Amino acid sequence: MSETPHIAGLPARAAALELLAAALSRRAGLDEGLSHPALAALAPRDRGFARALAMATLRHLGAIDAALQARLKKPPPERIVHVLRLGAAQLLVLKTPAHAAVGSTVDLAAAQKGGAAFKGLVNAVLRGLTREPPDLDDPDLLLPSWLAARWQAAYGRDAARAIAATIPMEPATDVTIKATGATERSDQKGEVTAWPGFAEGDWWVQDASAAVPARLLHVGPGETALDLCAAPGGKTLQLAAAGAAVVAVDRSAGRLKRVGENLARTGLSAEVVQADAAEWRDGRTFDAVLLDAPCSATGTFRRHPDVLWMASPAEIPKLAAVQARLLDAAARRVKPGGRLVYCVCSLEPEEGEGQVEAFLRRAPGFALDPVAAGEGGAPQASRRPDGTLRILPHHREGGTDGFYVARLRRA
Numbered sequence: 377m378s379e380t381p382h383i384a385g386l387p388a389r390a391a392a393l394e395l396l397a398a399a400l401s402r403r404a405g406l407d408e409g410l411s412h413p414a415l416a417a418l419a420p421r422d423r424g425f426a427r428a429l430a431m432a433t434l435r436h437l438g439a440i441d442a443a444l445q446a447r448l449k450k451p452p453p454e455r456i457v458h459v460l461r462l463g464a465a466q467l468l469v470l471k472t473p474a475h476a477a478v479g480s481t482v483d484l485a486a487a488q489k490g491g492a493a494f495k496g497l498v499n500a501v502l503r504g505l506t507r508e509p510p511d512l513d514d515p516d517l518l519l520p521s522w523l524a525a526r527w528q529a530a531y532g533r534d535a536a537r538a539i540a541a542t543i544p545m546e547p548a549t550d551v552t553i554k555a556t557g558a559t560e561r562s563d564q565k566g567e568v569t570a571w572p573g574f575a576e577g578d579w580w581v582q583d584a585s586a587a588v589p590a591r592l593l594h595v596g597p598g599e600t601a602l603d604l605c606a607a608p609g610g611k612t613l614q615l616a617a618a619g620a621a622v623v624a625v626d627r628s629a630g631r632l633k634r635v636g637e638n639l640a641r642t643g644l645s646a647e648v649v650q651a652d653a654a655e656w657r658d659g660r661t662f663d664a665v666l667l668d669a670p671c672s673a674t675g676t677f678r679r680h681p682d683v684l685w686m687a688s689p690a691e692i693p694k695l696a697a698v699q700a701r702l703l704d705a706a707a708r709r710v711k712p713g714g715r716l717v718y719c720v721c722s723l724e725p726e727e728g729e730g731q732v733e734a735f736l737r738r739a740p741g742f743a744l745d746p747v748a749a750g751e752g753g754a755p756q757a758s759r760r761p762d763g764t765l766r767i768l769p770h771h772r773e774g775g776t777d778g779f780y781v782a783r784l785r786r787a
Contacts, residue, residue: 385422385480386483386484387414387418388418388422388423388426388429389429389484390414390484390487391412391418391423391426392426392427392429392430392433393455393458393462393484394414394415395409395412395415395426395430396409396434396458396461396462397409397455397458398412399430399686400434400458400682400685400686405682405686406434406680407680410427415427424566429462429465429466429470430462431546431681432465432470433461433462433464433469434681434685435543435544435545435546435681436465436468436512436544438517438519439510439514439518440461440464440465440468440512441461442510442517443464443505443510444457444460444464444501446510447501447504448497448501452494452497453490453494455488455491456485456488456494456498459481459484459485459498460481460498460501460502462481463477463478463480463481463498463501464502464505466480466481467509468505468510468512474502477502478499478502478503481498481502482495482498482499482502485498515537515540518543518544519540519677520684523684523687524540526689526724527540527723530723530724530725531768535768538768538770539723539768539769539770542678542769542775543677543678543681543684545774545775547678547774547775548561548562548563548774549561549564549568549581550562550581550582550583550584550776551579551581551582552579552582552587552613552614554577554578554579554580554613554617554642555578557617557618559582559587560579561584561774574641575641577642577643580638580642581610582610582614584753584772584777585754585767585772585776585777585778586610586611586668586721586779587614587753588752588754588779589611589666589668589717589719589752589779589781590611590614590666591614591751591752592717592747592752592783593615593664593666593715593717593783594664595615595618595619595620595663595664599620599621599664600620600660600662600663601615601621601622601623601662601663601664601665602622602623602660602662602665602666602709603615603623603625603646603666603668604653604665604667604702604709605625605626605627605653605667605670605702606625606626606632606635606648606668607626607628607632607634607635608631608634608635608638609624609639611666611668612624612635612638612639612646613639613642613644615646616639616644616646620664622645622646622647623647623660623662624648624649625650625651625653626649626650626653627651627652629650632648653667653702653706654701654705656705661708661709661714662709662710662711663711663714663715664714664716664717665706665707665709665710665714665717666716666717667703667706667716667717667718668719668721669699669702669703669718669719669727670695670699671695671699671721671722671724671727672687672691672692672695672722672724672727673687673722674722674723674778675721675722675723675777675778675779678769678775678776678777679777692726692727695727696726696727696730696731699720699727699731700731700735703718703732703735704735704739706718707735707739707742707784707786710786711786712786712787713786713787714785714786715783715784715785715786716742716783716784716785717781717782717783717784718732718735718781719779719780719782720780721778721779722778722780727780728764728766728780728782729760729764729766729780732764732782732784735784736784741786741787742784742786742787743785743787744762744782744783744784744785745783745784746762746764746783747759747765747781747783748763754781755767755771755772758771763783764780764781764782764783765781766779767779767780767781
């Protein structure tokens with residue numbers, strides 16, 4: 377971990393507690409927690425500490441929980457479990473001095489409703505971790521067992537362990553350059569809005585893997601492009617910057633607001649439409665269609681480690697049904713001879729490989745348009761024999777989001 381330890385006070389730790397509780401209570405809880413008033417009220421340095429502490433806890437949650445369970449005869453209330461998790465992360469990940477980590481965590485426990493009764497327990501458990509620190513890098517503890525089994529079945533034991541090894545890593549920030557369309561990896565820290573060129577719209581934040589699908593459409597001036605499920609808009613910006621006339625469709629008004637803000641900041645233009653992509657009543661067809669479908673998002677754990685713990689096996693077939701409906705709708709929008717790119721930021725084959733194989737069986741007018749090795753900036757190792765891409769988090773030095781990408785062409 378490269379987060380800088382910082383001895384913050386109780387308000388910062390209380391904000392980290394709210395962020396952790398939100399992340400582990402519901403899908404998208406981490407994003408919602410980042411706008412929690414307790415976090416917004418902090419000074420920038422304390423806000424950074426609160427976020428770093430919550431993220432460090434989530435990235436090591438499996439190992440932290442295993443260490444805590446070994447020292448707890450009976451689980452305390454969930455709120456106290458969260459407090460213990462934060463204390464363990466301070467000691468073992470952020471390397472906060474033991475006296476500060478233990479003392480502040482005991483205080484945080486006491487500040488919770490009914491928490492005073494658990495001060496002794498919190499103190500004893502954390503002192504035990506100080507004396508006998510566990511191995512936080514045990515690959516068998518980095519993610520839920522059901523996901524580990526799925527990834528081993530899909531990619532083999534060695535690849536699955538290599539993927540898991542990237543979970544504790546703090547991700548770098550990738551940006552797409554407006555003028556060139558290239559991806560650059562930045563080692564700058566702090567709020568991106570303060571970085572040079574942000575206000576001028578010279579670039580936007582976009583993971584290196586997420587930038588690949590739009591490039592594979594090879595759109596240019598005079599062509600029309602449709603971006604379905606477009607928010608927050610990185611791919612829309614890419615298509616517009618390449619000169620295409622772009623329509624961006626998303627069902628979420630709140631998320632579309634971000635698309636509009638990004639277009640305004642970068643000086644790019646696109647028609648923005650709020651609609652369910654599968655139900656959108658518009659007769660137009662397009663030269664190029666991009667569908668980044670809703671998915672389990674298990675490939676995004678580097679920035680959203682909560683997805684590992686909030687995902688469930690039961691949701692994958694439900695999401696696959698939604699993806700199939702959207703893929704059929706996207707296909708109807710492609711002009712004869714046009715191209716379609718389907719992608720998901722999921723590591724689950726049912727949402728990627730299986731989805732496209734099923735589509736081709738029911739859509740004889742489409743065929744795979746194989747992607748060349750390295751095309752669009754994809755890692756060489758990501759190309760599958762059929763010309764689709766399976767980008768795994770360890771395929772790029774320093775890590776990347778996991779993606780499946782397929783390019784298809786209409787006869």
